[in-house]
Each structure stands twice: as C-alpha cells, then as structure tokens.
Amino acid sequence: MPSNKNQKLDAFYQQFSGEQHVLILINADPDAISSAMAVKRLLWRKAANITIAHVNIIKRQDNLAMIRRLNIKLDHISNVETQRFDRIVMVDSQPVHHEILAGFKPHVIIDHHPLSGAEAPYIDIRPNYGATASILTEYLKSAKIKPSTKLATALYYGIKTDTSNFERQTIIEDVRAFQYLFKAADVQLVKKIDQSEMRSRDLKHFKNAIENKRFRKGWIFSHLGKVGNPDICVMVADFFMRVNDANWIVISGIYGNKLVVIFRSDGLRRNAGRIATKSLGQLGSAGGHKSMARAEIPLVDLKTLVDPENDKKVQNWIVNRIRLRGGKN
Numbered sequence: 001m002p003s004n005k006n007q008k009l010d011a012f013y014q015q016f017s018g019e020q021h022v023l024i025l026i027n028a029d030p031d032a033i034s035s036a037m038a039v040k041r042l043l044w045r046k047a048a049n050i051t052i053a054h055v056n057i058i059k060r061q062d063n064l065a066m067i068r069r070l071n072i073k074l075d076h077i078s079n080v081e082t083q084r085f086d087r088i089v090m091v092d093s094q095p096v097h098h099e100i101l102a103g104f105k106p107h108v109i110i111d112h113h114p115l116s117g118a119e120a121p122y123i124d125i126r127p128n129y130g131a132t133a134s135i136l137t138e139y140l141k142s143a144k145i146k147p148s149t150k151l152a153t154a155l156y157y158g159i160k161t162d163t164s165n166f167e168r169q170t171i172i173e174d175v176r177a178f179q180y181l182f183k184a185a186d187v188q189l190v191k192k193i194d195q196s197e198m199r200s201r202d203l204k205h206f207k208n209a210i211e212n213k214r215f216r217k218g219w220i221f222s223h224l225g226k227v228g229n230p231d232i233c234v235m236v237a238d239f240f241m242r243v244n245d246a247n248w249i250v251i252s253g254i255y256g257n258k259l260v261v262i263f264r265s266d267g268l269r270r271n272a273g274r275i276a277t278k279s280l281g282q283l284g285s286a287g288g289h290k291s292m293a294r295a296e297i298p299l300v301d302l303k304t305l306v307d308p309e310n311d312k313k314v315q316n317w318i319v320n321r322i323r324l325r326g327g328k329n
C-alpha cells in the first residue's frame with residue numbers, strides 16, 4: 001500500500017470509474033456516517049451513483065438528530081438492492097465486525113479498528129487513529145476538496161464522539177483534522193446534536209424525579225417507576241450530578257422485568273462500584289467503578305422483598321438497602 005498521501009488517494013481513485021454504482025456500507029454511528037459522507041464527496045462525479053447503507057438499527061437520539069438536522073441520506077441495508085452495485089466500500093468497519101457486513105466482499109476498506117485479516121483491493125487501516133473521520137479528512141485535503149459546512153460539521157462530530165472529546169485513544173493527526181474542520185463546521189449545531197439525547201416524552205420522568213427525590217446529606221435518591229428505556233435513568237442521574245451540593249446520586253427505574261439502579265458519585269469519597277455491589281450484588285448483577293455504577297435486579301426476586309408496583313416503597317427499600325448494606329450512614 002502506498003504511503004504517500006497523494007499516492008494513497010490515487011490508488012483509492014483507481015478502484016472506481018465513471019459508470020459504476022457504488023455502495024458504501026456502515027455500522028452507523030457519527031464517525032461511520034460522516035466518513036461515508038466524505039467518501040461520497042470524494043467520488044462525486046467519479047461514479048454513476050453512490051448509496052450509503054447502514055446495517056444496524058439506529059436508536060440513539062443524538063445519532064438520529066445528526067441525520068435529521070444535517071439532512072443525511074441513508075438507507076437501511078434491507079431497503080437496498082445490493083446486487084445492482086459494482087463497487088462496495090466499507091468505512092469505519094471491517095467484514096468481521098457485523099454478520100451482514102461479513103456477507104460482502106468490499107473493494108475498498110478505510111477504517112481505524114485493528115486489522116482483522118480483512119482483504120480488499122484497496123485497504124487503508126490505521127488502528128492508532130481515534131476516528132475514521134480523521135483519516136477521511138486527510139483524503140479530502142489530499143484531493144483539495146474543501147468540505148461543505150454539512151460535511152465538515154459531520155466529520156467534526158464524528159471525531160468528537162469517537163475520541164469522546166479527546167479523552168480516548170487520539171493522536172496528533174486527529175487533533176489536526178479536528179482543527180481543520182473547526183473552521184468550516186457549524187459548532188453551534190454540533191452542540192445541539194450532542195445534547196439531543198432526550199425525547200420530549202422523557203421530560204415527565206424529570207418532573208417526577210425532581211418531585212419525588214429524597215435529598216439528604218449530599219445523597220439524592222429518586223425512583224422513576226416504569227420507564228420505556230433504561231437510558232432515562234442515566235440521563236436523570238447525570239442531570240442531578242449538576243447539583244452543586246450533591247455527592248451521590250442513585251436513580252432507579254423498572255424496565256421490562258428488571259429494576260435498574262444507576263449510581264453516580266463525585267468519585268472523591270467512597271467507591272460507587274463497591275457500594276452498588278455490596279448493597280445490591282446478591283440480588284442480581286451489580287458493578288462499576290469509582291464514580292459510576294449500575295445494578296440490575298430481576299423483578300421475580302425483587303417481589304419477594306418489596307412490591308415493585310409501589311414506587312414509594314421501592315424508593316424507600318433502595319434507600320434502606322444502601323444505608324444498611326452499602327455502608328452509607
């Protein structure tokens with residue numbers, strides 16, 4: 001594989017010709033979506049048409065917000081006639097990463113996950129990069145393509161999420177790509193997308209959480225009752241962490257046939273993972289680390305101790321259980 005950036009771009013372009021139908025396959029997340037958009041831009045006027053298809057079901061509200069607000073055209077693989085394509089491109093994934101992807105023989109793979117033995121006429125895998133979007137930003141630069149606001153915003157968000165704001169595996173190339181995109185990206189829109197984790201119907205849980213909370217000596221407990229998605233417990237817990245004099249947050253909810261309990265702490269005093277394990281570990285699964293933990297208890301087991309239908313009793317039961325067994329005083 002050529003090492004020089006322009007040689008790489010040439011070798012990439014050699015895989016395509018003007019009359020081809022190109023299918024870009026992704027496991028959709030912001031890095032994969034934005035990388036696919038960049039490939040589509042690189043192939044503009046260099047292929048007959050280009051379709052981006054995702055193999056996963058997109059559930060995360062922020063990912064859905066990205067697609068909606070940036071007006072990105074994606075199709076689920078089940079709605080795509082895959083036989084009509086001459087060229088398959090995989091970005092941010094390799095065939096072994098997903099059973100649907102495994103059914104394809106890609107002509108091009110561009111990724112930052114460790115090399116899995118994947119083969120293709122053109123492969124560019126850089127496992128030290130924090131995001132595939134950083135790699136594709138370099139391709140755009142080599143091709144002297146100035147990204148549109150939409151593309152720059154998507155790539156910027158891709159790098160931001162995959163590196164978790166540069167808290168995860170990152171190299172200087174990621175920082176450089178990020179800096180380059182910053183000039184063209186709509187940073188305000190990125191902020192809006194990033195914060196679009198909630199649906200309007202989730203708001204009632206916040207209202208109940210605030211009204212029913214027990215707040216004493218830096219501890220906030222709140223049981224949300226039945227929830228349509230356990231993520232709402234995490235969102236409420238993270239929200240309460242913003243309360244200046246709260247050191248410990250314990251938010252619970254009933255999801256399906258389980259009680260889910262989310263722990264958050266400032267991580268300075270006792271260990272959240274240990275408190276979760278000591279207080280609830282015998283009843284189900286529990287664990288975590290210093291500042292974050294989670295426990296899940298099957299309702300069949302909970303029923304022998306407290307009535308799961310009675311939200312007030314469940315909240316009191318959790319408070320007492322943590323006070324007696326978790327070491328809270």
Ligand SMILES: [Mn+2]
Pocket residue numbers: 031032092112130131132162
């Ligand atoms: Mn990625």
